[in-house]
């Protein structure tokens with residue numbers, strides 16, 4: 324594999340894929356699910372070369388945009404995969420492979436009849452627990468109050484994680500970190516942003 328190429332073709336590997344397969348080292352590994360146009364990962368990978376960053380994105384146009392932006396920088400600690408996240412967590416990656424999983428602004432599906440499409444259900448949380456290390460964390464941000472409440476209750480019900488923040492299990496997130504495209508949009512519209520951290524139980 325060409326290590327300066329930021330797009331990983333998982334069909335070239337035998338499963339389960341390890342962090343050494345992708346990065347050629349065992350440095351701490353951060354996963355972002357649904358990276359959109361990749362600005363968060365590109366910034367994080369540039370700022371912290373001691374960690375590896377892997378992103379999963381289902382939409383081809385966004386995936387290609389991120390790859391094009393990253394390619395100019397030749398970051399050896401950043402890779403993108405064009406794949407559906409739950410399939411990847413279930414079938415592609417080695418257990419306990421990630422130190423940290425980030426989901427920035429998962430699709431909210433605000434209409435009741437569409438809520439079955441939301442990413443955070445029991446099966447998905449089970450997959451997260453499997454791929455996270457024992458001391459690993461999942462960090463989630465959303466602008467939807469009803470969704471963050473549902474996410475906290477799904478994680479608690481799973482028995483696989485505990486919320487890092489006291490009740491109600493999330494906080495209103497302040498600015499200061501790298502903002503994703505969606506985060507910029509919501510902040511410019513003066514919308515509140517909520518953040519939750521879940522600790523994987525050993």
Ligand SMILES: C[S@@+](CC[C@H](N)C(=O)[O-])C[C@H]1O[C@@H](n2cnc3c(N)ncnc32)[C@H](O)[C@@H]1O
Nearest residue numbers: 357358359380381382407408427428503504505
């Ligand atoms: C609301 S956008 C947020 C994008 C980016 N994280 C941001 O904050 O700007 C949600 C992203 O998650 C991606 N996505 C949704 N479901 C996914 C799945 N099952 N697997 C991988 N990506 C997914 C969408 O294609 C979209 O790019």
